[in-house]
Amino acid sequence: MMTETQLLVWLRGPALQVAIAIFVVGVAVRLLEVLVLGRKADLAEARGSAVAGGMRTILMRSFPDRATLQRAAFTEITGYIFHIGFFVTLLFYAPHILLFNSALGISWPALPTPVIDATAVVTIITLVAVLIHRLTNRVMRFLSRFQDYLVWLLTILPVVTGYIAFHRIGVTPPILIAIHIISVELFLIVFPFTKLMHAFTLFMSRYYNGAIAGYRGVKS
Amino acid sequence: MSGLTNSEDLKVVPGEFLTGNVQPLLHEIRHAMGRLLDEGEATVIDLRSIPLAPGEEDRLLRELGRGEVAAHLSALGPSELVESRFPGVWIVTHYNSDSEVIGRFIEVCDMPGLLKAQQDDIRDGLAALEARLACSTDA
Amino acid sequence: MSASLERGIHAFKEAIDGPVASFFSSCVHCGLCAHACLFYTETGDPKYTPIHKLEPLRRVWKQEYTFWGRYARAFGLSKPVTDEELGEWETLVYDSCTMCGRCSMVCPVGNDIAYMIRRTREGMAAAGHAPEGLIGASRRAVTIGSPMGVKLPALEAQIRHLEQEAGLTIPVDLEGADYMCLLSSMEIMNFPEYIGAIARIFKQANVSWTISSEAFEATNSGIQIGVSEIAAELVQRVVDAAEKLQVKAVISPECGHAYMAIRWEGPNLIGKPFSFQVMHIMEVLDQLREEGRLKTTGKEKQRLTYHDPCQIARRGGVLEQPRNLLNIVAEDFVEMPEAGKMNWCCGAGGGVSANERADELRLRVFNRKKSQLDAVRAEGLVTACSNCRIYLEEGLEEYHMDIPVTGLTETIAEHLVEEGEGGER
């Protein structure tokens, strides 16, 4: 039987390599499948700059206009909280920074662990609220397919298992850490086949949106 | 490397975030004394099973200090049974023949059991005395 | 040859480009676009969620243009688009969408949903799922020259009428003029004052302009129904006429989709840049205002507000000009809430008004525009699109609100300094 140490070594080694490979190849393919399709040049006389418009929208579309914020406050606010929470937990927890450092060679200062711990809790609670909203809100329930719930699960699992592993609740810690790594690898493997791709394609989408509008002199 | 730095500055000086085991232990002793008074129940704390940071054991013993009684037992190596400055709180330390500590306990009781003479020992003592009296007539 | 599912799917395959693929890859089903669409906010029916209207195009993209989708299709795991589905989606893509582009402005990942609706209609039309009203309008536009069946004699009658009564000169087929004006059938039939207005303004500002007898129609049913060939044919007529008359610029009248068709889609439809400029009438008027060639007196007293036609403002980029113009002729001009690039649609654009089946829904969602007007307690409503204008009037009537609706050019013309009156030169 594979011992816990061997399991952890395998998970942090070959399994992580496979997951990263699938993730990187998948994302590259999906991005190129979009970019290579390309866009015909606009023959109309330009009023504004498409590139400036595109760049601007990439940034400004992160800030909702007041009316949309009022109409869909819950979606907007929970969206911000769990995205920021997820990235803070991922990018500023000291052991995670070690992981990025050994894989990419770059490093940055960490946040104190209690801050990360609190952020993780807030993220988990918000994600649960988001699921309830997706199940109860008329529009979201109408739009949601199996993939939306799968992606929700795959997003919350790393945070929950990470929290449990840190607080060592229940089963022996090496297994908890193993479960945490497995949940992350699952997230990476499924990533290119789901709407998680929005993490990359949103920049292209916002650019196109802004370029089309900017060409015509509209700040979209 | 410009020569060996002296060992002084290599000594690990625990930062001010000491793990703070001393404070909780004193509270545990406080509760034990309460139980001793209310229900007459004795408590023994084995310091060996607590992850004490370097220097914390000494700080604890300094906090407890020394009281009126300090007994010395020599059986299978020496042992010290010292009452702390808080009556009823005894520090029992067992050493082996090379006077290395093999166990240190905080006993909260009226008197540690080891101080009392044991029935078997008394019986043996009585037998030894009777033998002594039997063999010499000039009492 | 007749419309068919295959031709529809084929048109979908042609319609998918980088942006469409990027948009479909980015949608996270958050539902925010619904909150920007008046067809959802006023009915509360989730089927009107904008991104949902693109389901057929999405499935074609997934099955044809993604590795995973093709793989799933090969194993029969994916659901090809059926004719019944296109039938079902017809009312979503046509009746409940004016391509106003509000959803494209709020989508957090930046999906331009209106861009994709325009391309979805290419497939729907080719598959024979365009609404009756729009098919009729397109036929009339191609055969007669105007979706409302307006022929040259009708225009000439209006011109004679204006020349005799108002003593104006409306130059027709004047070669070498600077500007060639287009007119929408709606203006010729219902708001001929527009023609009088531009005649008087151009006379005062001595602008050399003309109307072409061969291509006076500005509207373009092709881009509403979603058949680029028809749209190209209609645009080509205007280009031929403009080149024949060697004008420097063509003026798009007070009509929303006409501006979109000629200014932004035109060159791309016919495949080459125009040899002349295209300006919306308000761009011309604002230019005249800046050059001081627009002399007006007196101001409208009542509380006026302005409705931004979507294809001119949000999708067209003409935003400041109407404000500049209104400020010189209105004392109490007040902006509606969310005015400008985020203004709400009148509900009639993008071919919805030509589609009788959608009338009941259109009037129902007009409630959104009503709440904007209530919020600002307007006594007068000005706009720059005759289609908006007539259906704003219909909506206001439906909701028993008597607010007069006027065209901006006409309002400017009413305040022109009269000839010889010696107004401040």
Added chain:
Amino acid sequence: MSKDNTLGEILRKQGVSRRGFLKFCAATASLMALPPGMAPVIAQALEKARRPSVIWLSFQECTGCTESLTRSYSPTVEGLIFDAISLDYHHTLMAASGTAAEAAREAAMEQSYGNYILVVDGSIPTRNAGFSTIAGVSNRDMLLDTARGAAAIVAVGTCAAFGGIPHANPNPTGAVSVSDLIKDKPIINVSGCPPIPVVITGVLAHFLTFGAIPDLDSHGRPVAFYGKSIHDRCYRRPFYDRGLFAESFDDEGAKSGWCLYKLGCKGPTTYNACATTKWNEGTSFPIESGHPCLGCSEPDFWDGGGFYKAISTPTEDIGRTAVYAIGGGAAAGLALGAINRAKRNKAEKEHEQVTIDDLEKGD
């Protein structure tokens, strides 16, 4: 001292007073990490305890475990335990050698067949019996033979418990642990490289006292000593919880005794009593002296991904994998993209004119 009288009688004969015996029981209770209140129970049990015979077999081992045991810091207590048990066979400790030694072992096995304790240290080579033999008998055969009559087997050290160094990749001798070969006997794994001396004597004392094996965890290790991970009992845990880590072995963090996670500490995934029982008479343990825990009481800790690499770091070169994947992905993406583009352009070429007559389905 014959084997049949009890420990109580032996002590009495040696002139140890009852008080001395109670001190011994208190120390033993602490030894076995049992609650101090158990001392009376232990006293009762120890008195009636029979003197089991112990056979100590050393196979592929470095004698580190024996060193650790004999240096155990309570010789008086050890002495007693060793007096209490009759260690009938131990290469290093016994005077006899060669055939006499083997004879002593056979004699011990016959005499208390079925209730002697077999203590093993070192792993057992299986690839070729010749790798490690005693008196011409291969370790494997000797283990199987001796184990038959044993009441219980104590595998001392990670080698005997899980295979240890010999078992580490590439394991040339095909070394296996005791529990890989013996399936039908209760086995207590006292892992650690070496195990804490107190833990060895504690397990023997437990068997002596209660005549039964202590409760064991999933790896067959006594829960009393291996129930908690080093991390759970580490006095530096508050620094981990606050995110205060030593970045290198001589930086400010290391000098202030902060957590050694970033220097590769395996505390979180290692089970042992180092943090409380500590080493060398309770002086310190690896982490307290500033070195990250190696995880020596865990199976395969030699191949655990590098002693100085933190648990959260990958054990393979992820950066290189990502670079290859980017290359592969880009190639595949361009190819698939080209196919898409060709398909779209073909669709455009084969475009059929849609005129106003093609807007209705053929009826």
